[in-house]
Amino acid sequence: MSVDKLKKAMCGVLAVALYLASGTVFAALTDMPLNLTRGVTETSQRVYDLHMIILYIVTVIGIIVFGVMCWSIFHHRKSKGAVAAQFHHSTTAEIIWTIIPIIILVAMAVPATKTLVFMEQTSDAEMTLKVTGYQWKWRYDYLEEGVTIWSALHEDSNKARQRDPSIDPETVENYLLEVDNPIVLPVDTKIRILTTADDVIHAWWVPALGWKRDAIPGFITDNWTNIKEPGIYRGQCAELCGRDHAFMPIVVHAVPKAEYVAWIETQKAEQAASAASANKTFTKDELMRKGEQIYTTQCAACHQAEGQGIEGVFPSLVGGAIATGPAADHIDIVLNGKNLMPAFKEQLNDAELAAVITFERNKWGNYEKITAKGHADVVQPADVKATR
Amino acid sequence: MSYAAVHDDVHHDHKPTGIGRWLFSTNHKDIGTMYMVFALIMFFIGGAMAMVIRLELFQPGLQFVDPQFFNSMTTVHALVMIFGAVMPAGVGLANWMIPMMIGAPDMAFPRMNNMSFWILPFAFALLLSTFFMQGGAPAGGWTMYPPLVLQLGDGLPFLIFAVHFLGISSIMGAINIIATVFNMRAPGMTFMRLPLFVWTWIITAFLLIAAMPVLAGAVTMLLTDKYFGTAFFDAAGGGDPVLFQHVFWFFGHPEVYILVLPSFGIISQIIPTFARKPLFGYASMVYATASIAFLSFFVWAHHMFTAGMPLAGELFFMYATMAIAVPTGVKVFNWTATMWRGSMTFETPMLFSIGVLFMFTLGGFTGLMMGITPVDFQYHDTYFIVAHFHYVLVPGIVFGIIAGVYYWLPKWTGYMYDETLGKWHFWLSTISVNVLFFPMHFLGLAGMPRRIPDYNTQFTDWNQIISIGGLAFGLSQLILVWVVIKCVRGGEKATDQVWEGAHGLEFTLPSPPPFHSFTTPPKVTEAMAHS
CATH class of the missing domain: 1.10.760.10 (Cytochrome c-like domain)
Incomplete structure (x- = not known):
């Protein structure tokens, strides 16, 4: 291979590296989404930290492994006069590169196990929310209060997502991430969330809470959350559930406890009026x-x-x-x-x-x-x- | 050479002519060619579906297709690419190369070989005909999860029978490969002298035999649930929708290795050739491949962590999944050590193999990340997983297959392919494939679910970049078609050895090889096998 070709090859590798690097920098500068949210719960923050640790570990491994490969590609080439060595195994090397990955994996498994055990503690909840997936909306039951909320795609998004829409999707605020009836949850409260479904499998996912869980007809799975900060958190169905899978978002309004109690009372009054009608x-x-x-x-x-x-x-x-x-x-x-x-x-x-x-x-x-x-x-x- | 020998050769090289040569073929090379051509056609059909997906996702809102049709596109794209493109391409390479690599005249069961190929066009006719049926083509994802898949109209039994046919075809192919390798090796070709490509294919064949009947069982239960009143997966009738997922992924995870192992085998042939140095750690490569295959039966539930399972189950499947990183790492290190202190040249097959080495490893890293259960609760069913498995499948597996095609094309046709065009193909593919799949990581992490035809406006920019990358990658593959056609028609004559550093029995045969590969078995020595 000639020097010319070597240059070409290097340009190619550089171009790819530059693309990845510049893409990342460009995205960071222009607010293009890049990474996992840190979220607003202890769980989501632990998950985020774990994600970053593993990302750093694999990045370092990647730099070393790809570095060795690149070194070899640039130096051990015939065009540079490299003469092939004829070694074909080394028990020592093979033992080393079996043991080291095992150690790294164990190091990853320890925090992962801790986080998982933490996430599975669904006991001692102060209230229970039952989430039921339907094609294509969500039903929420506040079990202790007897309040039921039906939550479907907001009207504006629904108009904008049709073929030949009457509204341009670009003009809709929170396009596809807004619902007609958002649910309200109190902050600083351990909430047990039960998921199930009525027809097909859905998945309830609000990234800021740090997990998603399938909603399966005939099954009730339990999870929990404890939101630290008031705010509006949005998510979507995350399991293919038919034609309008993309159009059943989730919106959670996390509010201080007093505000939540007031909201629940309003809901109760509305339900009573509606029953009377x-x-x-x-x-x-x-x-x-x-x-x-x-x-x-x-x-x-x-x-x-x-x-x-x-x-x-x-x-x-x-x-x-x-x-x-x-x-x-x-x-x-x-x-x-x-x-x-x-x-x-x-x-x-x-x-x-x-x-x-x-x-x-x-x-x-x-x-x-x-x-x-x-x-x-x-x-x-x-x-x-x-x-x- | 005596007269008798010459006469014998001429006699054996008498090919059937016309359409009958292909319809009734019992020749491993002709059947291999048909498999490869079929795979290429399916690659473009599946690719066209991917183009529809990327077109619709170019901007928010629904511009071109109905969401139901979009779901059909994602579903059938996957089925076509997995069962129509990648698996037949692997079997095609096995058909062409295994008899030549082990010193056999042909495959062990030539007629079964013919049947296992000719089932495929019928199976895909069944599958693709569903587009014209009441209720449309399958739209519940290639994983066919009930209850959603049971909402499909008239297409459901066609989908199920297509899967049955594909399974039968694969099992017959696998039986043939095992019988061939176990019984028809040349004298001296012991198991530990087999080329790595043959080894990876034996292991793949055993995986196929173990996994495909499981899939057949799962889809048969769907059929009886829909039409015969059973309730395997219907909670209302005492069944369990998650049971399907367990059964499906018990097939599905070994299937991942069914797809990838032949590609590992191919690059294990190519890297030593162009590094002019023996494969590093031959024995550990064999053991690593076998370990990966064995472990693949114990990790299925990592595809369904979000379905909910006991803590002990989550931990078991997390640890088992992480364990797969060890033998996979061994393979990557061995390939790197093979290149180390070699004397490398970078013809197209080597370029594609190095592409596999880098980009499969990248896909492996994200695979490890997703094996960590607590973070998988965030990654699952987002574009992050779409990025992961496309990195493994496209620059990992498809690049491996393409590398194999470039590597053996001169052997098959007797002519060298156009090296300049090959390099263009590699560089355009490599750049566009990264433009196509790398940003998907960002989208997934930022919260874009997979299998959606429309998205929030914050995801627009990356989706546009991805769509442009997709179009560029699709168009780049036309270069491959042109290179192959050009090479079949003629060019610089290829030598028997084709590549300066090539070893192995297939390179002792003329280019192109005789119709029946080895009529007299060659004698294989240790020096020939590992040099």
């Missing part, structure tokens, strides 16, 4: 207005904004057999689900169900078809309650 009778206008909101957050992900569905996967509601058929069948399928259609009886109360069913039966020209067939166009909470 199940016994009311609404006008068609009221139902249609409320129904449209619910349709957008609960139904549009599959049946699409204009009810047209997706051929072969999600049926169209425009003139559909159910949407223009007897009201009882319509109520039944929304309540109990069928195949890919989830059951909404846990997720929505009678008033909400009545509203969204009424909306679907009157929108997209369905009203004309229904009246022609002689079926009911308006569904009241009482009708839903009777079917339950």
Whole structure:
């Protein structure tokens, strides 16, 4: 190999090294994301420190090993007149480079084991939050308080993430990382977090808390967290859960304890009011207005904004057999689900169900078809309650 | 040479002609060629799917495809690349080289060899036909986790039967390789004189026989859960969705080594040739490979730490995973020691092998990081793991296969390939592959989950860089196609030895070799085997 080629080869290696180095520096200067968050819990900070220790160790090993390789590549080349030695084994060397890695690995395993043992201590929790994954939203139950929160992708993000969106994703604050109902958790409280799922496997992950855990139907796994600083922490589902896996974020508002207690009281009052509304009778206008909101957050992900569905996967509601058929069948399928259609009886109360069913039966020209067939166009909470 | 011998040679070199030569082939070289061509086609089909993924991820928002189709792209990209490109390429190289390396005329079971190849096009026809079916192509990830995978429409049984066929094909290939190496070695070719490529393939073949039936069992349970009312994985029926993950990864982790070991074997042939120095630590290479294969059966749950398991389980799988770093380290050190004080030249096969050495090691480091359970709780299912396994699979395994192709191409065709084009291919691939995969580490650490068609705007810049790298890497591979076509058509004549430092029985045969490799078995001595 000529000197010219050697130069070329060196340029190549240098280019790669420069790319990696400059990329890192450039990213650091321009706020491009680079590293794990240190987070706001004891766990996440221990995990971060462990991550950095291992990163430094492998970097040092890498520099040594790659250094030896590079030295050899530059010096032991035929074009420099190198004559090949003919040694082909050395028991001493082989023992050394088996023992040293073992020592390094043991050194890594010790802090790793300590952190793991720390993370598994789920006892002595002061409160329990149960997280249930659904396609494609989260349900949170504050078990001691009897409060339930449903949390789905925020409306703006939902509009911006459609094909031919009505809002540009670049203009949406916290695009895909904002929800309609964020959960509120108190700081300085050991919170036990149970994860499970209703349909397929999801994973609940807020990086600032330092872990993720799969939410598995039929299983309840337990974890814990203790948030040190008030703030808003965002995360996403981290296990492929179907079409809208990317669109079920998690938002945690960590607040001082007093604020949390006040929030819980508000939630309780709202739930009581909502339960009371199940016994009311609404006008068609009221139902249609409320129904449209619910349709957008609960139904549009599959049946699409204009009810047209997706051929072969999600049926169209425009003139559909159910949407223009007897009201009882319509109520039944929304309540109990069928195949890919989830059951909404846990997720929505009678008033909400009545509203969204009424909306679907009157929108997209369905009203004309229904009246022609002689079926009911308006569904009241009482009708839903009777079917339950 | 006597008349009889000449006559005999001519007789044996009488190739069948036309399409029948390929359809009914029982010749290890022709079948090897078909495997390699098939793998190359699949590499481009899988690559096209990767391009769709990178196109959609070029900016936030959904511009080109529906999320469901995006999920199909990630799923089928993986299945095509693993089962269609990398595994057949490995088997193709084994078919071409093993008989020539051990001094045999052909593989032990030529007809089974034919069948194991011809199953593949049918299996992939089944798999790819699902794109035209009600409910679309598989979109639940290549890992096929229930209950999600059971939501697939008409494509599910096609996916499952495709996996069955691929398994049958692989097992037949593995049986053939084991039978060939165990029974058809030339006199004097003892096990500890086998070239490393042959060794890595025997071990791979045993892994295949152990692992593929497990996968077949797992997908069969999916089939009965969906259509025959069983509840293996349905919690409502007393089943366990996590059981599938355990069974799948009991296959899946050995599968990782099924993919990588042949590549290790290839570079263990190439580095000594171009360092003009014997492989350092031959015996420890064999033992390290066997240890890696053995340990690979005890680490499966590190793929599912976040599914939740008892502390003791987490610790066991963490320690077992870390232990794999030891034999893997031995291999890397041995390759480095082989280069040390050699007299190296840097033809394309050597460049790609050095690429493997650097970039596989990088993937190994991130692998070690992810083996540490508490930090894996953060890395898992993010772009960090995507970066890790693509570093291992692309510049680790695919580069190894490409190195093997450049190394043996003159032997196969009888002509030298275009060295300048080869170097262009290497440098463009190496630069673009790092632009493509290195930033994925940053994205994953910063919190971007994998398998998503859309992302928060903070991730835009890196995704654009990655997409550009992806396009450049994809286009660079067209150079390989051009080099191969050019080399098949002609060029400078290759010598029998091809490379100055090459050793081994395959380099005692003419270039190109006769249709039936060794009709008279050669005699192998210690000096020939390890020099």
